[in-house]
Amino acid sequence: xxxxxxxxxxxxxxxxxxxxxxxxxxxxxxxxxxxxxxxxxxxxxxxxxxxxxxxxxxxxxxxxxxxxxxxxxxx
Numbered sequence: 001x002x003x004x005x006x007x008x009x010x011x012x013x014x015x016x017x018x019x020x021x022x023x024x025x026x027x028x029x030x031x032x033x034x035x036x037x038x039x040x041x042x043x044x045x046x047x048x049x050x051x052x053x054x055x056x057x058x059x060x061x062x063x064x065x066x067x068x069x070x071x072x073x074x075x
Contacts, residue, residue, distance in 0.1 A: 005074040010036075013043030013052075022052035033065060038073055 010032045013025045025041070033039035043049045060067060 007040055007070055007073060009042045010039045011041040013041050014046055014049045017046055017048050019048055019052060022049055023056075026052060026056050030063065030065070040070065040073070 011025050011029045029039045029041045
C-alpha cells in the first residue's frame with residue numbers, strides 16, 4: 001500500500017536448537033537459494049547456531065553461493 005520495499009525470511013535457522021536441526025535448516029537455505037537465486041535466513045545467537053554457521057560459512061564460495069546484506073536483495 002505504501003510501496004515500502006520488503007523481504008521475508010525463507011528459513012528460521014534454529015527453530016530446532018540442535019546441531020542436526022540447524023544443519024538441516026542450512027541445507028534448506030541452500031536448496032531454496034539454488035531454486036530461487038536467493039534465500040533469506042534468520043536465527044538467534046545461540047551457541048549451536050554460531051557453531052553451525054562457523055562451519056558452514058567457509059563452504060559457501062566452493063558451493064557457488066555469495067552472502068550479501070539484505071539491502072542488496074531489495075528491489
